[in-house]
Amino acid sequence: MAIKSSIYNCVIRELPKIENRAGNITPLTSGKTTPFLIKRVYYLYDVPGGSVRGGHAHKNMQQLLIAASGSFDVLLDDGTNRKTVSLNRPYYGLYITSGIWRELLNFSSGAICLVLASTYYDESDYIRSFEEFKKFYN
Ligand code: T46
Secondary structure, eight states, X not given: OOOOXXXXXXXXXXXXXXXXXXXXXXXXXXXXXXXXXXXXXXXXXXXXXXXXXXXEEESSOOEEEEEEESOEEEEEEOSSOEEEEEEOOTTEEEEEOSSOEEEEEOOOTTOEEEEEESSOOOGGGEEOOHHHHHHHHO
16 A cells, blocks of 8 residues: 555645736746656647546656646545646646646636646556556555
């Protein structure tokens, strides 16, 4: 049995925002903006209306999810508790610890989900079945 994570440790972090008349900039610094060192960056875009992404947990990877454009909801489940967080501002990031089941849904048209990740891509880090996830952590 693995050490169980809690959705209550998955929190919104306010990101730096430098404003001027010509627009805003949010710098993301590994280990400073994020509570982990960033090994990988990727983004979800062109998500068709009604699509659900995620639908898995990561055994080791931690992440910061940012709605760089538009909005979407993130459902988080630790095997006991469940909550949904809405992301709709590019200066807020949702920190997700390892060991959390997540589903991304209700993408607005043109939404971009920017992901800062603590690990390189590794398919063996995924748990893609909710039943398996619950067995792994309970
Ligand atoms: C999460 C949400 C926000 C790669 O080859 N390299 C990569 O770095 C990634 C992220 C994916 N892939 C491949 C693996 C799959 O064949 O792309 C395909 C779709 O990946 P995945 O199932 O991870 O896609 P999502 O959008 O369901 O989930 C991803 C993250 O993995 C996940 O942790 O929270 O974005």
